[in-house]
Amino acid sequence: MRISEILRTFAQFLKRTMKFEELNIEEALLEGLRAMNFKETTPVQEKTIPVVLEGRDIIACAQTGTGKTAAYLLPILNMLCKGDHAADTLNALIMVPTRELAQQIDQQLEGFAYFLPVSSVAVYGGGDGVVFAQQQRALLSGVDVAIATPGRLLALLAMGDIDLSNVKFFILDEADRMLEMGFIDDIMQIASYLSKDRQTLLFSATMPPKIKELAKKILNNPAEVQLAVSKPADKIKQSAYICYERQKIPIILDIFNEKTPERVIIFSSSKQKVKDLYAAFLRKGLKVGQMHSDLEQSEREAIIRSFKNGHTNILIATDIVSRGIDIEDIELVINLDIPRDEEDYIHRIGRTARANSDGQAITFVSESEQAKFRRIEVFIEKDIEKTPVPEHLGEAPEYKPSEYRSSPHNKGRQNFRRKPGNSGGNRDNRKPNNRHKKGRGKQTEK
Secondary structure (H helix, E strand, O other): OOHHHHHHHHHHHHHOOOEHHHOOOOHHHHHHHHHOOOOEOOHHHHHHHHHHHOOOOEEEEOOOOOOHHHHHHHHHHHHHHOOOOOOOOOOEEEEOOOHHHHHHHHHHHHHHOOOOOOOEEEEOOOOOHHHHHHHHHHHHHOOOEEEEOHHHHHHHHHOOOOOOOOOOEEEEOOHHHHHHOOOHHHHHHHHOOOOOOOEEEEEEOOOOHHHHHHHHHHOOOOEEEEOOOOOOOOOEEEEEEEOOHHHHHHHHHHHHHHOOOOOEEEEOOOHHHHHHHHHHHHHOOOOEEEEOOOOOHHHHHHHHHHHHOOOOOEEEEOHHHOOOOOOOOEOEEEEOOOOOOHHHHHHHHOOEOOOOOOEEEEEEEOHHHHHHHHHHHHHHOOOOEEOOOOHHHOOEEOOOOOOOOOOHHHOOOOOOEEOOOOOOOOOOOOOOOOOOOOOOOOOOOO
């Protein structure tokens, strides 16, 4: 065999994707994977599952959309289905930042565990007293896996009788988002109820210093898995409007006057903007839904169902859903505001161009957001196309990120203008109660 052929064969081997059948997992679990058409592992699953099966703690950095949910669910289900655990008691506890993510993970777990004798419950706030009682009964009866938001779990623990001492697997999903939302004390309090002999898995989309500090406190000699943050898919056509804040909604309405895409998610950092745009779309007779923390849980669930089944084709939402909803066929993503960091931008626009389809992402950039937007361009190593603001909507600022600072101290700065056409965060919205220290509340939507 020639050296070139050997090298080619070796390169193909390196690119080869591992199949689930090659992992040391039970046949009943493989049946569930086949039923869901899961054949090959993603990189995070390939690197993580064997380590978890060895019983080691792990800290993994992988962004949304990489298959990290299956990376921890599959080995846990595999170990639970072997029966080597206490009966009639909680064995696995998965902590998540939002109720939407809790529901999504619970649904995925049900699919994986279809042929397994494993039970689960999603534990989250926002429901009535009946829902609270149902969640309490499930935990008291000894459900195998609980997927919980910190606030609701602590509320249930405060009622007494719920035992976490037999939990063998403790998983923190979206750990960076939980810390951003102010849940670190809650997490540490929950961890204090658990056995020190547990296996702890921490998954995070980013790895700031606070995550590493948390890992040192609750993990024991963890293995580390870190995947580079992916750049946006090439099939996503990215563009931006450099505009004044007051021009954002008029521009969106102008876009939808020409053509209404079939499947759209519009993200905003402000729930008031979500409400304003929702009202404007209703006046235009569009099939639209809104998602923010002022809605009751039953309302939010109905809106998601309506969007998933196609009765609603536009969803306007705060970042409450940016990492917590799995919807594949999004045609267009609009950022009404710049996300808080560069990786969140990738999370948001990654909702489109899935399953080898094309997609579009449009971002609106006000004067105060120009510096943040430029950091996104540097991060993804691409100058995003700038679309001129329609002339009938007036003049717009030039794109000069070095001149504008995303800081309130810049209010007196000179406004640079150009002529039109010449442009180049479930969060549980809860008040802190007596359990929390004075002055420390949970982050909420604006």
